[in-house]
Amino acid sequence: MSATRNHREPGPPGGSDSTDGTRSEDALESQVSEISPVLVELKVAVPWGTVHAELEQNFKAVARSAKVRGFRPGKVPAKVVRQVFGKRVRGEVTATMVEQGLVAALTKHKLQIVEQPDITELPKIHDGEPLRFTARVEVQPTIEHVDTSELVVYRGDHEVPDERIDAEVENLRKQNAAVQVPEPVRGAKNGDLLVVSYDVVVDGEPKPELAAERRPIELGSDSLLDEFEAALVGAQPGEALSVELTMGDDHPNDELAGKKVQLQGEILELRERLLPELDDEFAKDCGDYATLLELRLDIRKRLEQEATEQSEASQKDQVVDALVTRNDIPIPPSMVRRQQAQMAMEFQSLLGAYGGGMQVNDDLLQGMEKRATRNVRAAILLGALAKQENVSVDETDIERKFKEIEEKTGKNAARLRAEYVGKARDALESQMLEEKLVTLLLSRATIRDGAPPEETTAEPEAGETAPESTP
16 A cells, blocks of 8 residues: 655745746645655646746846847847747756756655656646646665564684695695606696697687687696596697587586587697605795694694684674565665676676686576675665664774774875775775674674575565565
8 A cells, every 4th residue: 555645845946036026935745655665656746936936037047148130149038038949948947847846855755765766757837837747766665673683693613624734735835846848758647737729619610719829727627628628638749639529508608508519629738747745845945934834733824714704704694694584675676776787797897807708697697686686685774773773983983994904004094084085985984884783783693503504595576575584
């Protein structure tokens, strides 16, 4: 059921007087009808006195500089000015009155709009009548109370198994290995460093954009198709190779999905690594370590710190997800569309930085929409929670943050104050406010050890009511 609110605004939005002897003190009328919790219809009537005053003011301004054949500039009779410039002036006044009327109505009804109002039909001025128009406006939902009870968060294991330490040490061995051409010459094996060139033919059509010239790879690192890597094993430099295969219909690259692919190439160079011995001398080469044990202990300390940070980040995400699940609110579709567009743009930039190789398909877009919906719902809830709990960021918080940044970056406080102005300052304060709110939520949440249960419920659509299970 829709709700309707009426309001009469005392005085015109522009505050002008008419020139017909009467003052334009008629009230601007506005009425709001709720179509949904995030969409309202706004009906506005700008009084004729206000419209008339704006018309007269604009006609006078035009008359002062009007150029009409047969009249000197500024001496064109008012009647002629209205005949020649009437359509243009009325159009300009209509736009001004609609804008001012909208601002006045939105302010008085305290509507938090999230998208430009959609004017169903541009009104026309009729002498002696109010200028009436109707607009549909997306608004933020009214949230009476944010429920922070029964939030559950899972804390992962911080323990680092010995296998991870071994893997880190092995990576260090590879980084410190000597590289040489094997003697005598032999076939390639996993772990070898190769330089390869190959051509790609898809369904009989050459694809030069998929080919490679002198591409360095480590055999066995899954940097090529499994079938091509398998063909490289045992091959020697200069030996021609050819592989034919049919790609699966679910291949992430649409150019290859479900098609026959032929790769033809050769190994141009083959080198092997000579790994250093695992001893104290190797540890000394890796840094300021006296023994191999010191190196392993330092690696463990670093990995445990990373595990702790990842666990804390996961708990923050979980508690926001739990808040979203707990609070059943609709969200404006336009906010989801903007968030999704921003995510897609960031993803495309990331692809460009890494040389492409993946396309934005329907599944990926659907995943972005779900995440965008969650992000928008979370932002609205956190904003409402900040008001509910009187949480804010003050100058003391900002100074404390500047000191933290100063310690990490070496920039002095004066330079930081100069950098963080305008939008940069707003973004910093928003980030700090979110950190405060998440900390508050974690303090109220039940924290359990172990991995979180897998999600099984789809994200609700924008503009709809969220279900009670996990989105």
